[in-house]
Amino acid sequence: MTAETISAPRHRPIRRPLFRRRSAIPGFGLTLGVTLTILSLIVLIPLSAVAIKASALSPGEFVAAAFSERAMAAYRLTFGAAFVAAVINGVFGVLTTWALVRYEFPGKAVVNALVDLPFALPTAVAGIALATLYAPNGWVGQYLTPLGIKAAYNPVGVTIALIFIGLPFVVRTLEPVMRDLSADVEEAAASLGAGRFDTILRVILPALGPAWLTGFAMAFARGIGEYGSVIFIAGNMPYKSEIAPLLIIIQLEQFEYANAAAIALVMLAVSFLMLLVINAVQAWARRFS
Amino acid sequence: MARSKARHPTEDPVWAKAVIIGLMLAFLGLVLILPLAAG
Numbered sequence: 001m002t003a004e005t006i007s008a009p010r011h012r013p014i015r016r017p018l019f020r021r022r023s024a025i026p027g028f029g030l031t032l033g034v035t036l037t038i039l040s041l042i043v044l045i046p047l048s049a050v051a052i053k054a055s056a057l058s059p060g061e062f063v064a065a066a067f068s069e070r071a072m073a074a075y076r077l078t079f080g081a082a083f084v085a086a087v088i089n090g091v092f093g094v095l096t097t098w099a100l101v102r103y104e105f106p107g108k109a110v111v112n113a114l115v116d117l118p119f120a121l122p123t124a125v126a127g128i129a130l131a132t133l134y135a136p137n138g139w140v141g142q143y144l145t146p147l148g149i150k151a152a153y154n155p156v157g158v159t160i161a162l163i164f165i166g167l168p169f170v171v172r173t174l175e176p177v178m179r180d181l182s183a184d185v186e187e188a189a190a191s192l193g194a195g196r197f198d199t200i201l202r203v204i205l206p207a208l209g210p211a212w213l214t215g216f217a218m219a220f221a222r223g224i225g226e227y228g229s230v231i232f233i234a235g236n237m238p239y240k241s242e243i244a245p246l247l248i249i250i251q252l253e254q255f256e257y258a259n260a261a262a263i264a265l266v267m268l269a270v271s272f273l274m275l276l277v278i279n280a281v282q283a284w285a286r287r288f289s
Numbered sequence: 290m291a292r293s294k295a296r297h298p299t300e301d302p303v304w305a306k307a308v309i310i311g312l313m314l315a316f317l318g319l320v321l322i323l324p325l326a327a328g
Contacts, residue, residue: 092312092313092316095309095312095313095316096313096316096317098309099306099309099310099313102301103301103306103309103310105310111313111314111317114317114321114322114325115317115321117321117325118321121325126324129324129325129327130324130327132324132327133323133324133327138327139323139327140319140323160320163320164320164321164324167320167321183299186298186299187298187299190298190299191298196298196301196302196305199299
C-alpha cells in the first residue's frame, strides 16, 4: 500500500452557488432584461446620442453654444416659468382636488372631465386658444391692458400656458390619495379638540405631502419640455420671451446640430438634477407621513 | 322633536365650501374653461 492510498481523502473545494437564494417570484431575470432593453431603446440610447452629438464641439465651442447670453436668458425663462406655474398649480390643484373629492356641487362632473382636457388637447390648440384670450385685443386681454397688465407675448404668457398644461398632473396625482384619506383620522383629531383648520393643517396636508410633491415634479417637468402651446403666446423675442426648446429648434433649422445638442444637454442635466432633488425631498417627506 | 342641524366635525363650514368652490371656478375659468371656449 502506498502512501497515497492511505492518506485521508482530499476534500473537494466548496463551490459557492452563483445566486445565493432563488427569489420566490419567478421571472426576475426575464423581467429585468425586458425592462432594461426597453429603457435603453426608448430613453438611454436617445439621450446618450445627444451627448455624443454635443461631443463634436470643442470645450470652448460647447461653452459658447450652451452658455451664450441668449441661451442663459432662455434657460432662466424656461425653468423659472415652469417653476412658477408648478407652484401655482400646486396651490390651486389642492383646492380643485379638495372641491372635487369632498363637495357636491352642480356641474361637478363637467369640471371633473374638463380637468383632464389638457392631457388630450393638442398643445398647439391650447396655445392658439390662450393667445386669443390673453392677447391685448383678446377676450380677457382687452380688460387687462388698460390696467397696465400684459398677459401675452411675454413671460406671463409663458407661465399661463404652462399652468394650463400642468394642472391635471397635480389634480390627478392628489385625487386618489385625498380620496383614500380615512375619515377616522379627522374624527380622531376633532375628538381630541382640534379645530377644522388645525385638522387640515396638521393632519390632512402632511398626509398629502408626498403626492403633492409628485404632482409638483410632474407639472414642473412637463413645463420644462413644453413647446407647442408656449410658442403661440410667448412672443418668442430673443432674450425676453424665448424658451429653450424654441432655441433648440432655431439651431436645428440653421443646421447647427451640435449647438442644438449642446443646449439640449444642458437642459437634460439641469432637469435631471432638479428631479433628483425633488425625489430626494419626496423620500424625506415620506418618512414623516 | 327637531333634528339637530349641528355640523359634523369633519365637514367644512358652508362659507369655506363657497370660498373653495369659488376660487376653483375662478382659476379653472381663467386658465381652462375660457381658453377652451375661445378655442
